[in-house]
Amino acid sequence: MNRRERVNRVDLPPPPAGTAVAHRADAYAAAPLLNCLLREIAEPLPEPGDRPVYRLPGGRLLRVRGGRRPAEPEVETADGWQRVGHTELVKLTAEELTRHTGLSNHELPAEMIDSRDAVAALLTARERATAPGDPYQRSEQCLVTGHPYHPAPKSRGGGPVAAWLPYAPEAHARFPLVLLGVREDAVVEEGDTTALDALGQAPPGYRLLPAHPWQLDLVSCAEAFEDGRLVRLGTTGFETWPTAAIRTVYAPAPDLFLKFSLDVRITNDIRRLWRHDLLKLRRTDDAVVRAFAERPAAWLSDRGYRTADFAFEELAVLVRDGLRGHVRPGTTPLLAAALVEDFEGNPLDTAEDPAAWWEAYLGAVVPPVLSAFADHGVVLEAHLQNTLVAVDADGTPVQALFRDAEGVKLLPEVPRGAGWERLVYCLVVNHLCEVAAVLAERHPGFDAWPAARRELSRHDLPEAAALLSAPTLPGKTNLLLRWTGADGADARYLPLPNPLAGR
Template sequence: MERVDLIPPPAEAVAPADAAVADAVADACAVAPLLNCLLREVAEPLPESPAADGRALYRLPGTGRLLRVRGTRRPAEPEVRSAGAWRPLGHTELVKLVAEELRRHTGLSNHELPAEMIDSRDAVAALLAARARATPPTGLYLRSEQSLVTGHPHHPAPKARGGGPVAGWLPYAPEAYARFPLTLLAVREDTVVEEGDTSALDALGEAPPGYRLLPAHPWQLDLAGRELAPAFTDGRLLRLGTTTFEVWPTAAVRTLYAPGRDLFLKFSLDVRITNDVRRLWRHDLRKLRRTDAAATKAVEAVDGPAAWLSDLGYRTADFAFEELAVMVRDGLGGHVVPGATPLLAAGLVEGFEGSPLHAAADPAAWWEAYLAAVVPPALAAFADHGVVLEAHLQNTLVAVDADGMPVQAVFRDAEGVKLLPDVERAAGWERLVYCLVVNHLTEIAAALAERHPGFEPWPAARRELARHDLPEVRALLTAPTLPGKTNLLLRWTGADGADARYLPLPNPLAG
C-alpha cells in the first residue's frame, strides 16, 4: 500500500474518484488516535526502541505480542510480530488486536467499543468524500472549527456518530463543511421551562399566540421523533418551518454558530460522540447559571485580554426537558480583541489552510505569545476564584493578529467547568493540568516541533508557568509525571462518560 502523509491536513487533496488513496487516508486517520490510546494506556515500550528504521517497538502485556509503529504524534503503519515475521495491520485488524489485548488485560469483554471504532473509521471515509465535494468556509474561524477530520488524538473512536446511517448525520457534520437552517418549533407557553437570558431565541422567528419559539437542530428532531409525536398531535408542539438564515456546526457538532447574528446555540443530541451521550442533561442545565456566573467573574478579573463566552440561558419544554433543550451562548463580538481572528486550538493541531501555526516563521516567538495568552487566565481562574476551566483544545479559541501571532485566549462551555469546593482542590488541579497541559499545550507543542525540527518548546513553557506563584505550579515543574486520561480503558470498562481516570505520563516540564 502507498504510504500516505497525514500532516497537514489529512485529506484536503483527496479526490473522491481515487478510491484506493481515499481508503488509505481514512484508515490512517482512524489508526493514529487508536494507536495513541493503545500505546499510552496499555503497551510497554521496549528498551531497544526505536529500531534502526525509526520504528518504535512495544510489547502488549495481555497477549505478549510485539507491535511496532512509525512516528510519534500520529503513529502510523502498525505491524505485529507473527510466525517470525512482521505483518502490517490495517484499521480492522488493529481493532481486533486491541479488543483481544483489552480482554486479556482487563478480564472484561466489550462488544460495543469495537463497533464504535469501526463506525469512527467509516465516518472518516464518509467525511473525506464529502469534503472533496464541498466548499470550505472562507473565514479562518469557521475553517478552524470544521477542520477536525481526525479529531481527538487520544480517543479510540473520535469520529463515531452513534452507529446510525451516514445519510442521517452527514448533512450536519462540521467536518463535511455543513451549513443548514434551523427548524423552528412553537412550544405551548404553559409547558415552557427556561432560565437565564433566552431573548435571542425570540428574535429567530414569530410564534403564534399562546406559544413560545423554540429552535431545534434537524438531527435532534430526527433522533427524538417517536418521543415527540404525541406532543405534535395534541398541539403542545407546532412546526413553523425553518430560519431564513443558515447556521454552521462547530467542532462540538451540536453547537451551531449563526455568523450574521453572532450567536451560538447548543442543542441536545441523543448520540454518543467520544465519551459522552451529547444530551443537555437536566442536572447540568440546573447548574448552568451558577457555573457560568463563576466562570464569567473569574475570566473578567484576569489582567489581560482573555475572554469567556457566556452560556446565557436555556429553554425547553417540561414534557421533553432534555430532548428539546437549547442553550444560548454569547457570540464573539465584544469579546475578541479588535482586528484579531479567533481560531479553534484543536484546529491548529489538526491543520487547515491558512493556519498561523503552519505559517509561523519564528516558532519560538509564536509559542511564547501562545503561552502568554492561554496559561495566565487558566491559572488565575483557579488560584483566585476556584474555577477550573475546561481549557482543552476544543474549548479554547486563540485569537491571532494580522501577522498570525497569538494575542488572546477565549474560553467556552460552562458545562465542563468545575468549581471549588464542589470538587476537592487536588482533584480540580489534576483536571486543570490534564486539560491545559496534557490535552492542550502538549499537542500544540508537538505540532510546532513537527513543523520545525529541532525546536524545543518546553523551556518556554516552564518559564511561563514559573511566573505564577502557586504551590501546585512549583510541584508541577518538578513532578516526574503528568496525568493522562485513559479514554480507551474508560470506554472498554463502561465507565461513566463524565468520569476521568488518569495514568502517569512522563512530564516534559520537569526537564
C-alpha cells in the same frame, strides 16, 4: 490535490498514487487508536531501529512508525513483521483489552469501525464541498482526525451516513434551524434567553424554541405535536453552521452560538444537555464571568437555556455568547484544536520564529486559566476544542477565548486536588503538549518546554510550582474508560512523563 489536503496529511505516510479514500480513512482512524493503545496498555521496549516496538498484554510485539500520529502498525509473526490494517487493529485491540481487563465489550469495537467509516464518508464529502472563506469557520470544521487520544473519535452512533452527514462540520455543512412553538405553560427556562425570541415569530400562547434538524430525527415528540403542546413553525430565515462540537452551531447573522441535545454517543458521552448540568448552569457560568472580569482573555458566556417540561433534556437549547464584543478588534479567532490538525490559514504555516510564536501563545492561554483557579476557584476545561486563540495580521496569538460552562468545575464542589488534576490534564496534557508536539514536528530541534516552564513560574500558585518538579502528568485513559463502560464524566488517569520537570 490542493494545498490544504497536503498539509492535513503531513504526519501520515505519503500515499502512493491512486490511493483510495478507504486507505486514507484507515490511516486517519488508526492514528488515535494507536495513540490510546500505546499509552494505556502497551509496554515500550528498548529495541534498536527507527520504529518503536511495544509489548502488548498478551505478549505480542507491535511496532509502528512513531511520532505524534503513529502509523503503519505491524505485528511480529513467525514469518516476520506483518502489517495490520484498521480492521485487524480493532480486532487486536479487543483481544488485548480482554486479556488486560478480563472484561469483554462488543460495543466499542463497533464504534471503532463506525468511526473509521465516518472518516471515509467525511473525506469523500470534503472532496466535493467548497471550503468556507472564513478562516475561523475553516478552523472549526477541519477536524477529520478528531481527538488524538480516543479510540473512536468520529463515531456517530452507528447510524446511516445520510442521517448525520448533512450536519457534519467536517463536511462544511450549513443549514437552517427548525423552529418550534412550545405552549407557554410547558416552557422551562433560566437565564437570559431573549435572543431566541428574535429568531422567528411564535403564535399567541406559544414561545419560540429552535431545534437542530438531526435532534428531531433522534427523538419522538409525536404526542406533544398531536395535543398542541408543540407546533412546527418552519425554519430560520438564515443558515447556521456546526462547530467542531457538532451539536453546537454558530449563527453569524444574530451572532449566537446555540448548543443542542443529540441522543448520540460521540467520544465518551451521549451528547444530551443533561438536567443536572442545566440546573447548575447559572451558578457555574456566573462564577466564570466573575473570574474573567477585567481580563484580556474572554469567556463566551452560556447565558441561559430554554426547553419544554415534557422533554426537558431532549428539546433543550442553550444560548451562548457570540464572538462580537469578545474578540479583540483586528484579530481573527481560530480553534486551538485546528492548529494541531491543520487547515488553510493555520498561522503555524507562516510563523518564522517558533519561539516567539510559542511564547505569545503561552502568554495568551495560560494566565487566565491559572488565575481563574487561584483567585476564583474555577476549574476551566481548557482543552483544545474549548479554546479559541485570536491572532493578529501576522498570525501571532494575542488573546484566548474559552467556552462551555458544562465542563467547568468549581471549588469546593470538587476537591482542590481533583480540580487541579483536571486542569492539568486539560490545559497541559490535552492542550499544550499537542501544540508543542506540532511545533517540534515542524521545526526539528525546537524545545517548547523551557518557555512553558517560565510561563508557569510567573504564577504565585503552589500547585504550579509543584507541577514544575512533578515527575508525571495525568493522562486520561479514554480506551480503558470506554472498554470498562465507565461513565463518560468519570475521568481516570495514568501517569505520563512530565516534560516540564528537570529543565
